[in-house]
Amino acid sequence: MAKNTTRAQVEGQIARLEQKLIIMKSKADLLSKGITYTEEKLSKLRQQLTT
Structure with a gap:
């Protein structure tokens, strides 16, 4: 995980992307x-046209 990013924030990003x-x-x-x-x-x- 990136610095200063909480697990909840990452889970939120995952949910939005899904x-x-x-x-x-x-x-x-x-x-x-x-x-x-x-x-x-x-x-x-x-x-x-062809018939």
Whole structure:
């Protein structure tokens, strides 16, 4: 641990970072689903042009 940092402070930092990570992962998951949806939509539209 860094000088002048209490265990409680470090535990607090860990808890905040863990929460931040959970939020980032859920945003990444939503983004991934959005990308997949958009790719599928684009593919269907392109198929319409070729048929």
